[in-house]
Amino acid sequence: MLEDNPTTSTAAISRDHSVPEQLGVADTVQASRASCGGPLFAIPRHAFATRISGSLSKVRAILWKYSRFVGPGFMISVAYIDPGNYATDISAGASFKFRLLFMVLLSNLIAIFLQSLCVKLGSVTGKNLAENCRAHLPRWLNYTIYFLAECAIIATDIAEVIGTAIALNLLLKIPLVAGCAIAIVDVIFILFFYNPNGSMKGLRTFELGVGLLVIGVVVCFCFQLSLINKGTSVGDVFRGYLPSSTLVQSDGLFQAAGILGATVMPHSLYLGSGIIQSRLREFDVQNGNAAPPKPEGEVEEDEEPYRPSILAIRSCLKYSIVELSISLFTFALFVNSAILIVAGASLSNSPGSPDADLFGIHDLLSKSLAPVAGTMFALALLLSGISAGIVCTIAGQMVSEGSLNWKMKPWMRRLFTRSISITPSIIIAGAVGRHGLSAALQGSQVALSVLLPFLSAPLVYFTCLNRFMTVPGGEGEHPNGIKMRNNLITAFLAILFWLLIVVINGALIILLIMGKN
Structure with a gap:
């Protein structure tokens, strides 16, 4: 022994x-x-130490590289927490309590999948969705899609104007007409801080500002959730994320279609495919594969547009998709779920709550939970309206420049779009008041639902064909280019989700024709 x-x-x-x-x-x-x-x-014990040290170094390197991609996900997640989402999620929670949380989850998963295709399209081609439409589609079809995209931008911006005006009225008692007019002030933010062709430091500062607005909305709803009545069962909430028979009922299907239309926003497809090129170009510049971007006035007309190298795509694509997915799954899913949970817990048993608008929801929250709950709701609505309006402008600029090669400064684009959106909002607010604004807000979401299948179809089409998804190989390598179209599973899911969007929005239109409201 x-x-x-x-x-x-x-x-x-x-x-x-x-x-x-x-x-x-x-x-x-x-x-x-x-x-x-x-x-x-x-x-040897030093082998353990070496292995652990190596693993920690690798994790630190991955996290550091990931941190350089943080930003676009915040920008895109804003599109999924705009005032239109408030209206649909509150109505669903008040009518069906937590049973439509499954639709919130499904809509966000579809949004993440489509945005992943957007990142892939923008990375492989170096162009956003609008630029690809102009380059590869017949002129008449490109113009048609451009017209529909502009309609979607204006419908989205109308929702932001209405949401901002209502929030200002609830917080500061500013008249609705004046609130609609004040909504144009956010053009100053874009004028001073946003320059897509500027330095990465300036772009990241702008993304940080938008990210802080998103975090502000999240904080407001964390506070709202803390005020929910103790009688609310956690089990009931989590069971809401499972499919239920509510989805096949006419009223439930109507609400589900509204959630999908308000969550998968058409303008976010242009945004997602157009804001990731800056990271790719930064990689290529650092590795000597591309020249730094020139100031806007120094760009020559015949200059070859930037196209990412295969090294940049391989280095950045996965990180961009992961950053986007994490941002949408945490911030967008959390906020939309929180809105529905707060409404379901506070309003589902209140008389007349299914017909309550944003004003009525504010009053019910103030009375049923606490006055501060109504204030936090209005503050979250204001932050959502401002941030979503800013992001909507960036998407609008991509649409006009990409589809028509119509160059316009971001703040001028903001002024142009917001002027169009403010005019009907002011007229409705002055002539009909709060009920008219609520109807216009819901109408804008219906319009977006109808437009979504038309504007998402080119994305699926482009990413499924090697004709568009081929990256030039290096000298002597891959003479026919590197094929990066969707694989069979991804292509199947893309077509399946697109058909699902068509069916749900078709059902929405049928229900509207039948008199549902």
């Missing part, structure tokens, strides 16, 4: 199992006693 004396033990181990004596006790791990006949292993 081995003795407990260190010297004796080490010698015995070395003698019986051919372990080098020079390792010593400090560097030896005994797996079992020789007296038991089991195996003995000598593992």
